Amino acid sequence: MTISVVLVDDHAVVREAVAGMLSSQDGVSVVGQAGSLTEGRALFDRMFRTPPPGRVVAVIDVTMPDGSGLDLVRAVREQNKDIGLVVLTMLNDDSTLLEALDAGASALVRKSAPSDQVLSAVRRAADFPLEFSASGLAEAMRRRHEQPQTSLTSRETEVLKLLVEGASVAQVGKSLYMSQSTVKTHIGKIYDKLGAHNRASAVIAAVRLGLVADVDRA
Template identity: 40%
Template sequence: MSRSISVVVIDGHTLTRYGLVRLVSADPEISIVGECSLASEASAVIASSRPDVVVLDVVLPDADGLRLARELRDRHAGLGIVVLTSQAEDDVLFRALETGVSAFVGKTAPNTEVLGAIRHAAVAASSFTATGLATALARRGSAAAQVPPVMALSPREREVLALLARGQSVPAIAGTMFVSLSTAKTYVSRLYDKLGATNRANAIMTALRLGLITPELQVSA
């Protein structure tokens, strides 16, 4: 029998945290190994329990949940990070994408979606998934005032674009392409310059509009 997925829950709302713990604990393949309500408590809980996945609220009583997610990603490259939110704004979704979390799920999502996000995060920590991402990208694309001129991408830049579109972080891209982290950062920077983008979401949106990638290639939605 395979080992169960271990999870830490970080949420400032006691009832929400209790409900989430009950939901996750009911799944025989997932176990809760720790919980807390504050960002300041997260490091100690994670260090003592060493979970596969952390599920945290986008808004915590003492911190920005996405800022905590960024810190956790920087310290734990292989940690699955699922962000729960009651904020459905596109900007929050794109912030989550840029932060490097594994999944972004609304608090009103079906139980199966929450559990699916946890399973995804456990096996693909560096790959982003979010229901509605394709729609959000389309909305942002239609709102853009200008489209930068099409420029030829090198094979390496096309490979980087495809990996970014699949949700891989820059360190993960370096590993996939068998290059150093600094080289991967250079590839990403050059790609952004060519696309006139400032971040991953802008790059994917622009690449979709220019036909450089197809909807089937982009980040899981």
């Protein structure tokens, strides 16, 4: 069965190189490209209305000019459980890997990886869209469990900063290019990690733990 691939990456050279590599493979067809989150959202809106043939896999960069590609991953996964979502990134840190896992990605591949790893991730994501794979996943999970439970991801820290500043859920979403449901998911995780039940108790906990000071310095 055909694998229809959508590419979302602001680096045209990288996007075209990946498109060329994938298009040369039997049974793989690149059906759309976008250079920003805004273009990516519009591309997915059209694709949801008129699905391409076969199984669909999106290859999405993390660092984009108008936000994080992981927010697009999360938004797409909220709408569709069958799309393969491969995160392609230059970043090499636990936070990005674990956030990709939490966002519902199918795989994370670093841009420094050989092209056959990208192809393998795309094929696997087509077959198992809800099973996450990434190099170094086991080690990252071990380090996550060894860290204090109050450790926030970079995205959660950004949300916390805006909450401390008094932003509403809608304002947080607008500032960080996220849907309100995604913002609420982040807030729920922040509350869980801080042992908070509402915004006020979260702010108090953040001050006590020194998290607000860290945010303010950022």
